[in-house]
Amino acid sequence: MFDYKLPFNQNGNIDISEKELQYLNSQLEKLSSEQIIKWAASSFPRLFQETAFGPSGNVIMDMIYSSNIKVPVIFIDTLYHFDETLDLAKIITDKYNADLHIYKPNGCSSRKEFVEIHGDNLWDLYPNKYDFLVKAEPGNRAYSELRPKCVITGRRRSQKGKRESLKILEIVNIEIDGRTEKLFKLNPLAKEEWTFQKIKSYLLAYQVPYNTLLNKGYKSIGDIHSTSPVNGDDDERSGRWKGTDKTECGLHSDYFLMKTAFIARQI
Numbered sequence: 215m216f217d218y219k220l221p222f223n224q225n226g227n228i229d230i231s232e233k234e235l236q237y238l239n240s241q242l243e244k245l246s247s248e249q250i251i252k253w254a255a256s257s258f259p260r261l262f263q264e265t266a267f268g269p270s271g272n273v274i275m276d277m278i279y280s281s282n283i284k285v286p287v288i289f290i291d292t293l294y295h296f297d298e299t300l301d302l303a304k305i306i307t308d309k310y311n312a313d314l315h316i317y318k319p320n321g322c323s324s325r326k327e328f329v330e331i332h333g334d335n336l337w338d339l340y341p342n343k344y345d346f347l348v349k350a351e352p353g354n355r356a357y358s359e360l361r362p363k364c365v366i367t368g369r370r371r372s373q374k375g376k377r378e379s380l381k382i383l384e385i386v387n388i389e390i391d392g393r394t395e396k397l398f399k400l401n402p403l404a405k406e407e408w409t410f411q412k413i414k415s416y417l418l419a420y421q422v423p424y425n426t427l428l429n430k431g432y433k434s435i436g437d438i439h440s441t442s443p444v445n446g447d448d449d450e451r452s453g454r455w456k457g458t459d460k461t462e463c464g465l466h467s468d469y470f471l472m473k474t475a476f477i478a479r480q481i
């Protein structure tokens with residue numbers, strides 16, 4: 215068992231230097247994804263998984279369940295998910311008996327309400343504002359209410375773009391009660407070996423429920439209005455925001471930069 219002890223201070227916060235984080239990452243690189251998850255579960259007092267029920271997240275849920283660990287799940291419902299994604303959310307959380315926490319855009323419980331407040335086509339007219347409202351703000355609200363010390367994500371280096379240099383363990387800034395706090399993000403499938411093909415093989419081998427859209431040419435699935443199927447060999451995320459230079463949804467971007475731009479009406 216990997217027995218690296220996180221440096222907790224008296225306040226229960228983890229004071230880790232950049233150098234030590236680098237060392238920790240170099241050690242985590244040597245572990246399997248299951249070992250990384252088990253280490254995190256025994257190291258972080260409040261470990262959560264955040265998932266949009268993508269194929270990587272499905273693999274992670276199965277690994278967590280098979281390791282006999284309980285990790286609550288955060289799902290940010292943008293109100294623009296495919297029905298197939300919402301169906302999967304129910305099927306897979308039932309199968310793994312997951313404790314699901316759903317967060318929606320502030321003040322909106324339905325797509326109709328969102329359109330009434332923010333207008334139609336916001337994602338098209340003001341994509342960064344849309345990202346802040348449907349992903350970054352609800353994400354930070356989830357962190358602020360649930361107080362995770364660490365969240366597990368499904369990002370992988372093989373998804374290319376900015377993710378090619380993804381670390382297994384990262385630290386991001388979040389806002390809690392008006393203060394800046396640190397949150398760890400754990401990416402147990404970050405390593406290059408976790409290709410889309412390997413993810414699919416895992417899902418099939420272990421009979422893990424997955425999004426039926428994967429059988430219809432979709433490889434990466436986000437919001438209805440910005441997700442399309444791809445051709446066989448195309449990059450996994452090439453069907454997201456097709457025809458634009460956008461590659462990320464904002465959940466993993468700098469929260470404070472987004473918030474500042476949102477308040478200043480620069481996005």
Ligand SMILES: Nc1ncnc2c1ncn2[C@@H]1O[C@H](COP(=O)(O)OS(=O)(=O)O)[C@@H](OP(=O)(O)O)[C@H]1O
Pocket residue numbers: 264265266267268269270271272288289290291292366367368369434435436461462463464465466
């Ligand atoms: N809506 C929502 N709710 C909770 N968590 C979410 C959400 N969107 C993205 N994620 C997290 O980011 C991982 C990568 O997602 P994607 O590849 O779809 O990209 S993107 O974040 O939408 O840009 C994704 O991996 P999966 O677990 O495979 O879904 C999650 O860890």
